[in-house]
Amino acid sequence: MSPLARTAPVPAATDPSLIRNFCIIAHIDHGKSTLADRMLQLTGVVAARDMKAQYLDRMDIERERGITIKSQAVRIPWEQDGVSYALNMIDTPGHVDFTYEVSRSLAACEGAILLVDAAQGIEAQTLANLYLAIEGDLTIIPVLNKIDLPNAQPEKYAAELASLIGCEPEDVLKVSGKTGEGVEALLDEVIKQLPAPVGVADAPARAMIFDSVYDTYRGVVTYVRVVDGKLEPREKIQMMSTGTTHELLEIGVSSPNPVPSKGLGVGEVGYLITGVKDVRQSKVGDTVTNSLNPATDSLGGYEEPKPMVFSGLYPLDGTDYPALRDALDKLQLNDAALIYEPETSVALGFGFRVGFLGLLHLEITRQRLESEFNLDLISTAPNVVYEVMGEDKQLITVTNPSEFPDGKILEVHEPMVAATILAPSEFIGAVMELCQSRRGTMRGMDYLSEDRVEMRYHLPLAEIVFDFFDQLKSRTRGYASLDWKADGEQVADLVKVDILLQGDQVDAFSAITHRDKAYNYGTMMTSKLRELIPRQQFEVPIQAAIGSRIIARENIRAIRKDVLAKCYGGDISRKRKLLEKQKEGKKRMKMVGRVEVPQEAFIAALSTEEPKKK
Amino acid sequence: MSFYVHIPFCTVRCGYCDFNTYTATELGSGSSQATYAATVSQEVSFARGVLEKSGVPHRQIDTVFFGGGTPTLLPAGDLVAVLGRIREEFGIKPGAEVTTEANPDSVTRESLQELADGGFTRVSFGMQSAVPHVLKVLERTHDPARVPQVVAWAREAGLDVSVDLIYGTPGESLQDWRTSIEAALSYEPDHISAYALIIEDGTKLAAQIRRGEVPNIDDDDHAEKYQLADELFAAAGLSWYEVSNWARTPEHACRHNLAYWQGGDWWGAGPGAHSHVGGLRWWNVKHPAAYQQRIDGGISPGHGREFPDAAAVQLERTMLLTRINTGLPISELDETGRKKVAGLIADELIDAKQAFGGKIVLTQRGRLLADLVVRELLDF
Numbered sequence: 001m002s003p004l005a006r007t008a009p010v011p012a013a014t015d016p017s018l019i020r021n022f023c024i025i026a027h028i029d030h031g032k033s034t035l036a037d038r039m040l041q042l043t044g045v046v047a048a049r050d051m052k053a054q055y056l057d058r059m060d061i062e063r064e065r066g067i068t069i070k071s072q073a074v075r076i077p078w079e080q081d082g083v084s085y086a087l088n089m090i091d092t093p094g095h096v097d098f099t100y101e102v103s104r105s106l107a108a109c110e111g112a113i114l115l116v117d118a119a120q121g122i123e124a125q126t127l128a129n130l131y132l133a134i135e136g137d138l139t140i141i142p143v144l145n146k147i148d149l150p151n152a153q154p155e156k157y158a159a160e161l162a163s164l165i166g167c168e169p170e171d172v173l174k175v176s177g178k179t180g181e182g183v184e185a186l187l188d189e190v191i192k193q194l195p196a197p198v199g200v201a202d203a204p205a206r207a208m209i210f211d212s213v214y215d216t217y218r219g220v221v222t223y224v225r226v227v228d229g230k231l232e233p234r235e236k237i238q239m240m241s242t243g244t245t246h247e248l249l250e251i252g253v254s255s256p257n258p259v260p261s262k263g264l265g266v267g268e269v270g271y272l273i274t275g276v277k278d279v280r281q282s283k284v285g286d287t288v289t290n291s292l293n294p295a296t297d298s299l300g301g302y303e304e305p306k307p308m309v310f311s312g313l314y315p316l317d318g319t320d321y322p323a324l325r326d327a328l329d330k331l332q333l334n335d336a337a338l339i340y341e342p343e344t345s346v347a348l349g350f351g352f353r354v355g356f357l358g359l360l361h362l363e364i365t366r367q368r369l370e371s372e373f374n375l376d377l378i379s380t381a382p383n384v385v386y387e388v389m390g391e392d393k394q395l396i397t398v399t400n401p402s403e404f405p406d407g408k409i410l411e412v413h414e415p416m417v418a419a420t421i422l423a424p425s426e427f428i429g430a431v432m433e434l435c436q437s438r439r440g441t442m443r444g445m446d447y448l449s450e451d452r453v454e455m456r457y458h459l460p461l462a463e464i465v466f467d468f469f470d471q472l473k474s475r476t477r478g479y480a481s482l483d484w485k486a487d488g489e490q491v492a493d494l495v496k497v498d499i500l501l502q503g504d505q506v507d508a509f510s511a512i513t514h515r516d517k518a519y520n521y522g523t524m525m526t527s528k529l530r531e532l533i534p535r536q537q538f539e540v541p542i543q544a545a546i547g548s549r550i551i552a553r554e555n556i557r558a559i560r561k562d563v564l565a566k567c568y569g570g571d572i573s574r575k576r577k578l579l580e581k582q583k584e585g586k587k588r589m590k591m592v593g594r595v596e597v598p599q600e601a602f603i604a605a606l607s608t609e610e611p612k613k614k
Numbered sequence: 615m616s617f618y619v620h621i622p623f624c625t626v627r628c629g630y631c632d633f634n635t636y637t638a639t640e641l642g643s644g645s646s647q648a649t650y651a652a653t654v655s656q657e658v659s660f661a662r663g664v665l666e667k668s669g670v671p672h673r674q675i676d677t678v679f680f681g682g683g684t685p686t687l688l689p690a691g692d693l694v695a696v697l698g699r700i701r702e703e704f705g706i707k708p709g710a711e712v713t714t715e716a717n718p719d720s721v722t723r724e725s726l727q728e729l730a731d732g733g734f735t736r737v738s739f740g741m742q743s744a745v746p747h748v749l750k751v752l753e754r755t756h757d758p759a760r761v762p763q764v765v766a767w768a769r770e771a772g773l774d775v776s777v778d779l780i781y782g783t784p785g786e787s788l789q790d791w792r793t794s795i796e797a798a799l800s801y802e803p804d805h806i807s808a809y810a811l812i813i814e815d816g817t818k819l820a821a822q823i824r825r826g827e828v829p830n831i832d833d834d835d836h837a838e839k840y841q842l843a844d845e846l847f848a849a850a851g852l853s854w855y856e857v858s859n860w861a862r863t864p865e866h867a868c869r870h871n872l873a874y875w876q877g878g879d880w881w882g883a884g885p886g887a888h889s890h891v892g893g894l895r896w897w898n899v900k901h902p903a904a905y906q907q908r909i910d911g912g913i914s915p916g917h918g919r920e921f922p923d924a925a926a927v928q929l930e931r932t933m934l935l936t937r938i939n940t941g942l943p944i945s946e947l948d949e950t951g952r953k954k955v956a957g958l959i960a961d962e963l964i965d966a967k968q969a970f971g972g973k974i975v976l977t978q979r980g981r982l983l984a985d986l987v988v989r990e991l992l993d994f
Contacts, residue, residue, distance in 0.1 A: 537961060537986055560837035563984035565809040565858050567937060568874055569618060570888040573895055573920065576930050579985070583994040 008077035009086040011253045011261035011268060012230070017196045018083065019267040021225065022141075023090040023105055025130055026115035027123040027481070031145040035115060035177035036074075036089060042183055043076040043087075045255050072211070073108075073223050073269045075253040078187050085191050088269035090210065090225075092129070098357060099485060100303060103132050104210040104285050107301060108225035108269060111139035111194035113186070114161065118144040118152035118174070121160055121452065123481035124422040130164070139194050140165050141173065143186060148176040160449045197227075197267025204295040205229030205237075205288070207264070212282040214334035218250075222272045222282040224264070227299060229290065231272070232263040236291035240298040241283060245291045246274035279336045305337035307355025308415070308486065309465050310399045311362055312343060312380035312508065313369070314351030316588070316599055320375055321350045327373035328352060331365060338365060343400065347508045347592050348378055348602065353400055356382075359465055378602050380508050384462045386494065387413040401510035404496040406547070412494040412512075415461040418443070418487035421472065423480035425453045430475040438463035439492075439514060458487065462512070497521050497551070499529070500543045504593035508602060518544075522552035525605065532601035535559035540595050615673040616873045617700050619654060620884030621685040621693075622902050623647050625720075629753040629822070630780075632814035634886035634900055635683035644903030651692035655699040656909050657883040662703040664914070665881075670892060673879075674705040677870035680714035687717075690725040694732030701733070711735055711869045713776075716764070718756040723767040730771035736868075737768045738776040738807070744797035745790045748783045751819075751828065752811075758797070765801040774866065776805035781839040783811050784819075784828045791839045792846070799850045804866040806852060807859050808843050810836040837982050844978055855939045857981050875934040885915070893927070895920050933988045941968060941975035942991075951991045963987050 009018050026032035040046040073090045092105040106112065112133045116122050122130075133140060142161040144154050158172040173189060175182035207224040215221050224231075231237065231251055238245045250273040252260040264270045276282060285302035289295040315324050325342075332338050338361075340354040356362040362382060369375050386398040389411040398404050419440070423431055425447070432455070435442070440459040447453050464484065472480050497518045499509035509529075513521050522544025529542050535556055544552040567575055589596045624635045638647075645653075666672070678700060680693055693714060700706065713736040714729065726737065743749050744758045761777070768775050777798050781791050798806055811831055813820050822828040844854060852860040856875065861867040873880055874890075882889040885905035888897045896919035899905050908915040922930060928946075935942035944952060955974070958964045963980035964987065980987055 537963070537983055557834075559833070559983070559986075561810070561833045561840065561982040562986055563857055563937075563982055565812060567857075567934065568871065569880070569882055569890070570886070570897065572874065572890075572930060572934065573888070573922075575933060576922070576926060579929060579933060579988065579992075580926075582985075582989065583992070586989075586994040 012263035016267035030117040124483040128483035199266035203228040207288040238291040240287040311382040314348040316376035417484040419484040427476040526554040530554040616880035618882040620887040621682040629818040645906040679870040686720040690728035736774040741777040744794040779808040782836040941973035
């Protein structure tokens with residue numbers, strides 16, 4: 001057992017052989033943050049009394065949802081055999097929407113702790129990230145967490161992990177982040193098993209950006225891993241992807257609060273502050289070098305973030321449009337993957353078409369807009385990006401159903417994904433049925449253990465963006481896990497279904513679907529709307545149409561009576577107050593032609609839940 | 615100036631009723647039917663004092679209305695005594711309209727005569743329906759066969775007669791409703807009020823519907839029954855003058871109720887009664903025991919009040935004047951409201967000819983959708 005380090009190695013003067021860079025790969029709620037907290041506490045970096053549960057997850061939403069969105073890096077000292085080491089723990093996002101960020105975080109490490117809940121076993125997303133780590137030549141330390149749980153099955157899952165990564169079951173460490181059991185031994189193993197970073201100390205600096213975060217007071221804080229050379233305070237640095245230069249106002253390490261240092265050398269991990277205000281000027285994956293003596297080759301691997309899912313975001317109250325724009329501008333400072341442009345909807349007014357990395361990214365962004373900026377929003381059904389070829393043989397990119405060309409369509413290309421689903425074997429049938437109903441093709445199936453199976457599917461992205469994950473969970477009693485990555489495109493028989501209210505098209509409800517599913521979408525939407533839209537003084541036909549062909553129809557019968565029969569002495573105030581209340585409610589109505597549609601109807605129609613009865 | 619007198623007593627509470635009324639068991643101690651006439655008469659005297667002190671010019675009374683509850687549960691002499699107090703304190707104009715509501719069960723030839731002799735001019739019978747199974751759902755206890763009898767007695771006494779009907783009761787067929795209308799018309803009343811049944815929260819009927827023991831009411835059914843009534847009444851020579859009221863001649867319209875709709879001044883006496891004088895609305899404490907305590911202690915029975923602002927007054931006027939056949943002057947609308955008039959004509963919600971003459975008067979369709987018309991005119 002190692003004692004607390006008496007003297008911590010000093011940043012910028014630490015021999016690379018004393019450095020260990022690692023991350024923790026884990027599924028949501030498998031206890032990564034709790035384990036990280038315990039490490040901070042054991043190493044004395046954070047005093048127990050200052051311990052805020054899950055110190056590393058800074059954002060409120062993350063705490064609320066118990067997941068990590070933005071990664072951070074913490075330098076922690078640990079002593080072994082009388083030698084003080086510097087461990088850099090790099091926290092990684094755990095969700096599939098942020099695969100690229102994960103890959104950059106992994107690239108900053110020499111090793112990874114594979115952390116798996118001893119009561120649940122490994123999940124698909126963890127497998128995906130483990131794959132990325134193995135591909136990146138990282139040394140893997142398999143660890144089972146939560147061994148204090150009464151329903152933990154450490155033997156069973158140790159065997160599963162061992163067979164996955166090719167080690168012996170007894171090599172799998174067993175810890176409890178909650179009680180602290182096994183955590184010190186784990187820190188010792190990190191030093192023993194992980195290789196020290198290697199780099200050229202006297203070369204021009206090359207440091208990889210693995211995260212950048214906007215801070216209201218300090219501007220953008222950029223997290224880097226130095227590969228070669230050295231970065232020093234006040235020097236000019238250069239971003240290799242764009243060639244832009246910035247002055248280094250501050251450089252330092254997190255422990256876990258920022259501590260300025262005299263620089264960062266080979267193998268070290270820390271932060272840079274340059275005074276830029278926009279994370280897009282400090283892109284994840286980019287290489288930082290010295291401006292005076294720049295490196296010739298970047299570290300490689302940089303990719304522009306590519307939105308996969310688009311949705312229209314509209315303020316419930318039209319006067320909030322400028323506030324929504326300001327809010328998106330602010331969020332973008334901290335989210336290089338967020339892109340948006342103004343769009344107008346006949347039904348919903350002024351809003352934005354917003355691109356996201358995935359559904360979680362969408363949900364988080366929307367939640368942040370609502371909770372941090374106090375905006376009430378309607379979001380349209382998410383859709384993917386299509387390439388559509390009309391009669392003129394030109395391919396046009398469609399990110400919004402309203403851009404789908406009219407007239408004859410020669411070809412529609414849709415993005416595909418390779419999905420991996422892990423589930424107990426009793427649910428094979430249920431999963432297959434779901435994937436088939438979503439136009440999936442099976443590409444393979446393997447048993448991970450006697451009763452756990454991995455299924456691989458090729459699926460259209462559009463089929464998984466809506467409610468696939470919820471369906472998967474509900475059909476497997478919550479046991480299945482999903483991971484996916486983009487995997488090319490295919491030509492498919494896709495059509496645009498429009499929804500018309502009294503003959504007027506409601507753009508917010510248009511959807512691009514497979515021809516075989518157009519009827520389903522049409523009947524689902526028309527019957528939902530029939531329940532959601534109150535009766536009007538005239539009959540309101542609701543139709544679903546492909547082009548000019550009507551495929552589904554419902555009717556809202558005209559209202560015939562709304563008057564209160566009696567209105568005598570005491571009724572007058574009561575009735576007036578009722579009307580005044582209706583007047584308030586009127587503000588939440590949107591007009592589609594002559595039809596009054598409550599905003600609740602838009603929200604409910606665009607949600608995946610069953611509508612409530614009127 | 616009008617006077618409303620609330621009589622908060624019933625022998626049984628009907629399943630649909632949420633009025634401020636009490637059966638003997640519900641009433642408890644602390645108030646008494648026997649002394650009620652004297653108590654409410656004290657409020658009449660109190661009213662005079664208050665109005666005098668407030669500088670409201672003294673006016674004689676044009677209309678009096680005794681409502682409930684069941685006013686005729688009190689001896690006719692009690693009602694006459696309260697009316698006498700109003701006459702004493704305020705004076706009653708010659709030709710004034712003095713109405714009491716009456717349950718067919720609780721009047722006799724003699725009591726009706728006594729009312730007429732005491733100054734009453736009009737009686738409004740709670741007939742509701744002529745169909746036994748409908749009366750049963752409503753929990754009305756009277757024998758429908760008694761209605762023509764009491765109507766005849768009232769006529770004999772020289773009283774004008776109105777009958778109240780309720781339509782749209784759960785289980786009432788269109789034919790049932792027609793039967794009730796035809797029965798009512800056969801008594802040749804001067805006036806008919808026909809109300810769609812409203813399911814009020816907290817009533818027994820609301821609970822029965824919630825538990826699924828009784829089918830819910832339906833607005834479309836109500837609309838159809840309203841149309842049938844309007845047509846049969848018109849064919850029998852009764853014209854609508856308010857959404858739920860029809861009269862043989864304009865003189866037979868209920869002037870007391872017209873005062874409510876036209877923004878008139880009235881004092882409402884009795885527990886829970888509402889008043890409106892000089893733009894102020896107020897209402898009395900609800901429970902008869904609390905009411906009696908206030909009166910006995912010489913304290914105002916007023917419980918709450920409001921002074922509607924200009925926007926609220928405009929809303930009230932629009933909502934009330936569109937209910938009656940003399941309509942709302944288009945000149946009272948703002949510019950946005952005036953712009954809505956053409957659309958309302960096109961939708962056959964208001965009468966075109968009346969609009970040309972400067973008034974918003976509802977069509978039959980418009981009467982059923984009066985809320986919509988009001989919302990349009992006020993642009994919300």
